[in-house]
Amino acid sequence: MRRALLSSLVLGLLGCSAVSKGSALSAVPSREPGMFVSTGGAPAPYVTLGFVQVRGYGVQVAGFADVGHATLDGPIRNALLAEAARMGGNGVIHVEFLDENPSTEIERAQAAANSIQNLASGRGGVEQKDRYVTVTGEVIRFEGAAR
Amino acid sequence: MRPLATLMLLLSGCTASTFTRLPAPEASRPFITAEGLPAGTAYDSVGIVQVTRRGVLVFGFADPAGTELDAALADLEMEARKAGADGVVNARVVKQPWTLAERIAGAVLFFAPFPSEVTMTGELVRLRRESAGGVK
Numbered sequence: 001m002r003r004a005l006l007s008s009l010v011l012g013l014l015g016c017s018a019v020s021k022g023s024a025l026s027a028v029p030s031r032e033p034g035m036f037v038s039t040g041g042a043p044a045p046y047v048t049l050g051f052v053q054v055r056g057y058g059v060q061v062a063g064f065a066d067v068g069h070a071t072l073d074g075p076i077r078n079a080l081l082a083e084a085a086r087m088g089g090n091g092v093i094h095v096e097f098l099d100e101n102p103s104t105e106i107e108r109a110q111a112a113a114n115s116i117q118n119l120a121s122g123r124g125g126v127e128q129k130d131r132y133v134t135v136t137g138e139v140i141r142f143e144g145a146a147r
Numbered sequence: 148m149r150p151l152a153t154l155m156l157l158l159s160g161c162t163a164s165t166f167t168r169l170p171a172p173e174a175s176r177p178f179i180t181a182e183g184l185p186a187g188t189a190y191d192s193v194g195i196v197q198v199t200r201r202g203v204l205v206f207g208f209a210d211p212a213g214t215e216l217d218a219a220l221a222d223l224e225m226e227a228r229k230a231g232a233d234g235v236v237n238a239r240v241v242k243q244p245w246t247l248a249e250r251i252a253g254a255v256l257f258f259a260p261f262p263s264e265v266t267m268t269g270e271l272v273r274l275r276r277e278s279a280g281g282v283k
Contacts, residue, residue, distance in 0.1 A: 016200070016201065016202075016212070017198055017199060017200045017201075017218075017222050018198070018199040018200075018201070019196065019197070019198050019199075019222070019226060020196070020197040020199075021194055021195070021196050021197075021226075022194055022195040022196070023194055023195075024191070024192040024193055024194050025192040025194075025195065025270060026192060027189075027190065027191040027192055028184075028188070028189060028190055029189060031191075038183075038192070038270070039183070039195065039236065039237035039269070039270040040182075040183030040184070040236060040237050040270070041183055043186075072195055072197065076195075094237075096239065096268075097195060097197070097268060098197070098241065098266070098268065099197050099199070102197070102199050104199070104201055
């Protein structure tokens with residue numbers, strides 16, 4: 001107990017940063033056909049069809065293996081675009097995203113070390129952490145063929 | 148004790164603010180903006196990115212882990228450089244600042260450091276050569 005408290009304090013004092021990355025969205029003007037996706041506005045006249053929010057859930061196992069859809073790409077490439085297509089849209093603009101609880105490098109290393117220690121001692125199992133990513137956007141349909 | 152706490156709150160108010168100044172624009176430095184690019188600017192998306200810094204506030208004020216806005220801004224700029232982007236557009240900040248009263252309470256309760264976290268998100272972009280001159 002004391003060791004856990006001490007290590008938490010040390011981690012807090014040291015601090016650390018976590019970086020979450022996702023793949024490229026659409027270029028302006030768009031280079032390829034298909035769904036237009038941007039964190040900004042639309043480059044051509046459009047009609048707003050509605051708004052969509054998706055929340056990806058995943059589990060981080062032993063600090064390093066990510067299982068599920070708690071990445072930035074997962075909810076955008078899968079659920080968000082699928083919902084937009086279902087609404088009849090051909091674009092999602094003003095996309096906002098938030099990886100709600102990313103792990104810093106130190107936290108990942110600590111989870112991995114704890115998992116190894118637990119397995120080696122036969123007490124407890126592999127550490128798991130629930131992960132969530134939320135993405136919202138405005139679903140649009142371009143007027144005419146202009147993009 | 149209670150009147151003292153009330154007085155502390157009244158003196159400090161209940162508003163917490165935090166800010167960071169952007170460095171002066173330089174040609175070699177990625178730009179960071181909370182807006183999109185001006186209409187008609189051609190660009191390629193390089194990707195989306197989120198940087199998060201997490202630590203604790205010691206004695207209510209000391210921030211050894213660097214969880215203020217300027218640290219997140221520096222991280223975001225570094226990610227833009229690493230990705231070869233010209234800048235970051237539609238940048239957003241998520242941070243829960245502590246009020247002065249809470250920080251004073253943190254100084255009194257020094258044995259219980261406050262958690263502190265800052266997050267910045269944005270889209271990394273590379274300007275197409277034909278429009279690069281008009282934006283920076």
